[in-house]
Amino acid sequence: MTALGLVLLSMMGYSQHMQQANLGDGVATARLLSRSDWGARLPKSVEHFQGPAPYVIIHHSYMPAVCYSTPECMKSMRDMQDFHQLERGWNDIGYSFGIGGDGMIYTGRGFNVIGAHAPKYNDKSVGIVLIGDWRTELPPKQMLDAAKNLIAFGVFKGYIDPAYKLLGHRQVRDTECPGGRLFAEISSWPHFTHLNATEGVSSTAAPVVPHVHAQAAAPQTPHQSPPAAPKV
Secondary structure (H helix, E strand, O other): OOHHHHHHHHHHOOOOOOOEEEOOOOOOEEEEEOHHHHOOOOOOOOOEOOOOEEEEEEEEOOOOOOOOOHHHHHHHHHHHHHHHHHHOOOOOOOOOEEEOOOOOEEEOOOOOEOOOOOOOOOOOEEEEEEOOOOOOOOOOHHHHHHHHHHHHHHHHHOOEEEEEEEEEHHHOOOOOOOOHHHHHHHOOOOOEOOOOOOOOOOOOOOOOOOOOOOOOOOOOOOOOOOOOOOOO
């Protein structure tokens, strides 16, 4: 990411309404949409954790399928929130942020808010879901660029530890998520980390069927004293 891209992302503020940011190379652009932009329901509660987050965890949604228009991606975010809040009984959509096939970044719980996407890591990670099924296909470039630049922005603003560890969801839970093709891709990204058996899921664990939306039975993590975190 260029210095200009970081400045523009900083200026727009991650909870601001749709504003365009340069994502590097003078070509790629993306917008970060607030919760109100995609029509989010209010969270039942918001619990913060002390940042910066030492982990970034990548997911795929499996379902909903990939969306390529902003209205479709907005609906996918609402569908995931409905599933998590109404069917699972969680406080909110489980993820910190969503990435659409339109190249947009969608604010979920946001930075430094306890999530419901990765047991044992919910209170110390940023959970990013790339909307779609990425078991055999690679997400389009605009999605990958948006995810990388969201991470860079988080580091730049102090929400993510500069020495963060990048993980795929399958490393901390028995699941195919984030899909084999996407997992292979993020394995080549900076900060990708191989966990040992005591840190994550044992390498002998049997594979399971893909999850739908997010992760069932992930308990809400106990509240910790919040920092002066941005509103989401």
